[in-house]
Amino acid sequence: MSKILLEMQGIVKEFPGVKALDNVNLQVLDGEIHAIVGENGAGKSTLMNILSGTFPHDSYTGKIIFDGQECKFSEMRDSERLGIVFIHQELALVPTLSIAENMFLGNERGSYFNLNWDQTFSETIKCLAAAGLSESPHTLIKDIGVGKQQLVEIAKALAKKVRVLILDEPTASLNDNDSQKLLDLLKELQKGGMTSILISHKLTEVSQIADHITVIRDGTSIETLTRGVDDFSEPRIIRGMVGREMVDRFPKRESHPGEIGLEVKNWTVYHPLYTERKVCENVSINVRKGEVVGISGLMGAGRTELAMSIFGRSYGTKISGQLYINGKEVRLSNVQDAIANKLAYVTEDRKGCGLLLGSEIRSNATLANLGRISSRRGIIDKDREMQLAKVYTEMLSVKCSGIEQSVGTLSGGNQQKVLLAKWMFAEPDVLILDEPTRGIDVGAKYEIYTIINKLVANNKTVLMISSELPEILGMCDRIYVMGEGRIVGEFRREDASQEAIMTSILKAKTNDDASLSTTIAKGA
Amino acid sequence: MAQLKEILKRNTMLLILICVMILFEFLITSRSDGYSSLFKPTNITNLINQNGYVVILTCGMLLCILTGGNIDLSIGSIVALVGAIAGVFIVNWHLNIYLSIFLCLVAGLILGGWQAFWIAYMKIPPFIVTLSGMLAFRGFAWLILGGLTISSFPAAYSAYFNSFLNGADLGINTYLFTLGCAIVIALVVIAIAFNSRLKKIRKHYEVAPLWQALLSLVFGCFVIIATGNLLGQDKGVPVILILLAVVVLVYYFFTNNTVPGRRLYAMGGNEKAARLSGVNTDRLMFFVYTNMGFLSALAALICVARFDTANPSAGSNYELDAIGACFIGGASAYGGVGTIFGTIIGAIFMGVLNNGMSLLGMGADWQRTVKGLVLLAAVVFDVLSQKRKSAN
Numbered sequence: 066m067s068k069i070l071l072e073m074q075g076i077v078k079e080f081p082g083v084k085a086l087d088n089v090n091l092q093v094l095d096g097e098i099h100a101i102v103g104e105n106g107a108g109k110s111t112l113m114n115i116l117s118g119t120f121p122h123d124s125y126t127g128k129i130i131f132d133g134q135e136c137k138f139s140e141m142r143d144s145e146r147l148g149i150v151f152i153h154q155e156l157a158l159v160p161t162l163s164i165a166e167n168m169f170l171g172n173e174r175g176s177y178f179n180l181n182w183d184q185t186f187s188e189t190i191k192c193l194a195a196a197g198l199s200e201s202p203h204t205l206i207k208d209i210g211v212g213k214q215q216l217v218e219i220a221k222a223l224a225k226k227v228r229v230l231i232l233d234e235p236t237a238s239l240n241d242n243d244s245q246k247l248l249d250l251l252k253e254l255q256k257g258g259m260t261s262i263l264i265s266h267k268l269t270e271v272s273q274i275a276d277h278i279t280v281i282r283d284g285t286s287i288e289t290l291t292r293g294v295d296d297f298s299e300p301r302i303i304r305g306m307v308g309r310e311m312v313d314r315f316p317k318r319e320s321h322p323g324e325i326g327l328e329v330k331n332w333t334v335y336h337p338l339y340t341e342r343k344v345c346e347n348v349s350i351n352v353r354k355g356e357v358v359g360i361s362g363l364m365g366a367g368r369t370e371l372a373m374s375i376f377g378r379s380y381g382t383k384i385s386g387q388l389y390i391n392g393k394e395v396r397l398s399n400v401q402d403a404i405a406n407k408l409a410y411v412t413e414d415r416k417g418c419g420l421l422l423g424s425e426i427r428s429n430a431t432l433a434n435l436g437r438i439s440s441r442r443g444i445i446d447k448d449r450e451m452q453l454a455k456v457y458t459e460m461l462s463v464k465c466s467g468i469e470q471s472v473g474t475l476s477g478g479n480q481q482k483v484l485l486a487k488w489m490f491a492e493p494d495v496l497i498l499d500e501p502t503r504g505i506d507v508g509a510k511y512e513i514y515t516i517i518n519k520l521v522a523n524n525k526t527v528l529m530i531s532s533e534l535p536e537i538l539g540m541c542d543r544i545y546v547m548g549e550g551r552i553v554g555e556f557r558r559e560d561a562s563q564e565a566i567m568t569s570i571l572k573a574k575t576n577d578d579a580s581l582s583t584t585i586a587k588g589a
Numbered sequence: 590m591a592q593l594k595e596i597l598k599r600n601t602m603l604l605i606l607i608c609v610m611i612l613f614e615f616l617i618t619s620r621s622d623g624y625s626s627l628f629k630p631t632n633i634t635n636l637i638n639q640n641g642y643v644v645i646l647t648c649g650m651l652l653c654i655l656t657g658g659n660i661d662l663s664i665g666s667i668v669a670l671v672g673a674i675a676g677v678f679i680v681n682w683h684l685n686i687y688l689s690i691f692l693c694l695v696a697g698l699i700l701g702g703w704q705a706f707w708i709a710y711m712k713i714p715p716f717i718v719t720l721s722g723m724l725a726f727r728g729f730a731w732l733i734l735g736g737l738t739i740s741s742f743p744a745a746y747s748a749y750f751n752s753f754l755n756g757a758d759l760g761i762n763t764y765l766f767t768l769g770c771a772i773v774i775a776l777v778v779i780a781i782a783f784n785s786r787l788k789k790i791r792k793h794y795e796v797a798p799l800w801q802a803l804l805s806l807v808f809g810c811f812v813i814i815a816t817g818n819l820l821g822q823d824k825g826v827p828v829i830l831i832l833l834a835v836v837v838l839v840y841y842f843f844t845n846n847t848v849p850g851r852r853l854y855a856m857g858g859n860e861k862a863a864r865l866s867g868v869n870t871d872r873l874m875f876f877v878y879t880n881m882g883f884l885s886a887l888a889a890l891i892c893v894a895r896f897d898t899a900n901p902s903a904g905s906n907y908e909l910d911a912i913g914a915c916f917i918g919g920a921s922a923y924g925g926v927g928t929i930f931g932t933i934i935g936a937i938f939m940g941v942l943n944n945g946m947s948l949l950g951m952g953a954d955w956q957r958t959v960k961g962l963v964l965l966a967a968v969v970f971d972v973l974s975q976k977r978k979s980a981n
Contacts, residue, residue, distance in 0.1 A: 417861060420862055447846065
């Protein structure tokens with residue numbers, strides 16, 4: 066039994082009007098991987114912000130004991146000095162600087178007025194090797210993928226002589242392959258004696274690598290599960306998170322597919338910058354009215370690119386192929402055309418590309434179809450706008466103080482509902498939902514699924530892109546699998562299973578690698 | 590009480606403006622013989638005449654800023670260039686006045702459109718394009734005028750921008766006429782407010798509490814009638830005031846009640862989201878900068894009439910006045926936030942500062958220093974109150 070390295074006792078943190086944390090206790094053993102799980106808004110990030118000193122010591126009550134000493138951090142530097150490093154979900158890297166420059170940003174080698182670049186680069190190489198990343202330290206951050214950027218963050222932490230590494234949703238934007246690499250790395254670093262605190266929504270990962278799991282619900286620590294003692298299964302953890310057994314994670318739906326609502330034939334898209342690179346190749350898919358069809362695949366398989374290129378060519382160049390909506394061939398040259406032809410695309414990036422975070426719910430909800438609330442001359446009927454915005458917020462049961470609340474102050478799940486409301490307000494026949502439940506908690510996910518079911522019950526056509534296999538399996542009538550820009554498999558609900566889909570994805574990958582190596586061989 | 594606080598918060602700039610006016614009035618009356626005053630009828634007329642151009646330019650500048658904190662540096666030079674063109678057309682070539690006015694406005698559209706093309710469709714940063722315009726248009730104005738000024742515009746021309754409506758044609762005395770106008774306007778405002786409120790209640794829409802509606806109505810009518818009262822004691826209603834009112838109303842309506850107006854806010858709030866919602870952001874950008882050229886031309890016509898000269902160095906620093914007014918009026922430097930009402934308050938604020946300090950006999954040196962610091966203070970205040978709001 067190793068000793069307790071870090072303890073947080075009776076942490077209470079209040080924001081004006083809300084008690085974000087109420088008596089949270091956390092014990093982290095030396096050299097373990099400790100997972101913290103909880104619904105969105107449960108207080109996980111707040112807790113970690115306290116631990117890292119982002120919230121100074123007089124803004125909360127309770128004790129932090131690290132290595133037997135009580136600590137009072139007033140800024141992040143204080144905690145980092147002790148070796149507590151927090152890697153945020155949004156990576157703190159500067160895209161236009163090199164890996165080495167990023168690595169020692171704020172922790173520069175050499176003196177204040179004279180940087181020691183030789184030392185910087187040689188230490189970077191060492192840290193990169195420890196993090197299992199083989200990239201030149203001169204490579205710019207913007208030229209490497211998100212997976213590698215995540216590793217750079219870890220290497221950066223290693224450079225700070227980290228003892229406790231806090232990772233907030235490190236795999237949220239990684240594909241399964243990269244996620245696995247990251248988890249393996251954590252295991253590897255654990256062997257070297259490093260302690261990690263992992264916040265994650267992906268319960269499979271948590272049960273795979275954690276030694277202890279602390280469950281936080283509504284600002285309070287509910288329980289801590291120990292590997293080998295407690296049950297680490299997903300239903301068990303979910304029960305702790307929501308306080309009840311989630312028997313049905315997906316609402317039931319009778320499926321009655323009608324005629325074909327959306328059809329894409331021989332769709333080929335090239336990359337907007339590297340115009341020689343095919344992002345989608347010869348994709349042919351169809352979705353019927355009253356049907357939910359899923360597209361599964363790894364990150365970078367070309368799913369979002371496919372969807373956006375269909376949606377009024379908002380991505381890619383040299384797009385070729387035919388597109389049929391409700392049986393009629395259409396040519397959509399811009400987003401306006403797409404909306405006019407009853408097509409909607411609900412983005413995966415609700416903050417970056419979906420919502421006006423500073424504006425009210427009202428103006429967000431109506432933005433995609435201002436024509437519906439304005440006269441032919443383009444004058445907005447504000448009364449009608451308020452009325453309709455209210456109808457839609459209530460229809461999707463958005464939890465808010467009213468339609469004038471600013472969207473940025475809503476929780477992730479409610480923001481997602483506003484985003485859906487916005488596109489339902491546009492009255493489309495065909496909806497492409499790109500990761501409709503990314504980063505939202507279990508309860509809100511269920512509500513979103515119910516909304517999707519209502520849409521198809523009203524004879525809408527729904528194409529859903531998702532990286533979560535259980536979601537794809539639970540929601541879709543039919544599933545396409547995409548790999549390297551091509552459709553590599555199609556399953557009916559009855560034939561589909563996680564294993565079958567995963568195999569199909571991986572087979573595509575190996576085929577591709579094989580063909581690539583033969584070309585190289587021929588070239589040589 | 591909480592509601593009252595909310596109202597005060599929403600109208601902070603207005604309150605500060607009122608405080609500043611009272612402060613100036615106190616300083617001015619206490620140090621002089623009681624002869625000069627901020628609220629002296631002639632001074633109110635002066636205030637309107639001196640600041641007309643700022644209000645007009647500010648309306649256009651707000652649209653630029655809304656797109657994402659973009660500014661237009663060239664407007665002062667456009668004022669000079671269009672003024673020069675007006676001088677050549679009207680004084681040198683004796684063209685028909687209406688035709689000249691029309692051609693000058695078209696010239697503004699072309700100058701604005703030239704910059705808008707590079708900004709919207711060639712994606713050159715607005716700062717650079719308008720900096721280039723600032724230099725080039727000014728140079729062009731010097732070329733046209735050969736470095737000289739053109740003066741003595743025909744009286745018929747000046748009359749369109751520089752005269753007063755005083756009821757002389759109707760045989761009514763100036764004071765009664767002006768006050769009457771103000772009362773009629775106030776009544777119209779009251780009628781519109783009640784009508785829209787009744788309509789909302791009939792349709793069971795949400796309405797603001799009655800006392801709030803009454804408060805703003807009473808305040809609005811007081812300002813209108815008080816202004817009428819003061820102007821009536823001077824020369825009557827300046828034509829320029831009518832022009833200003835029309836411009837302000839048009840842009841108020843545009844930003845508040847039209848589809849492109851709404852899209853402008855969306856674009857500044859999140860350009861990517863706006864584009865994926867079917868907003869043609871390029872076209873909006875083109876419109877906004879072309880519009881700025883148009884309003885600059887309008888401001889040029891006013892300035893030419895006011896000074897009775899076309900001067901190649903006219904309009905210098907006008908862009909800074911307009912930008913300053915927008916930010917003082919609460920526009921966000923990142924775009925997407927700001928109202929016409931706010932920026933008008935900002936423009937009046939700048940005007941009152943200028944005017945008040947002149948009355949106090951402060952030199953240009955102090956005036957600039959104070960204006961600069963006030964601009965910073967306004968934005969700092971805005972940022973801090975935003976921060977407090979988000980912390981709550």
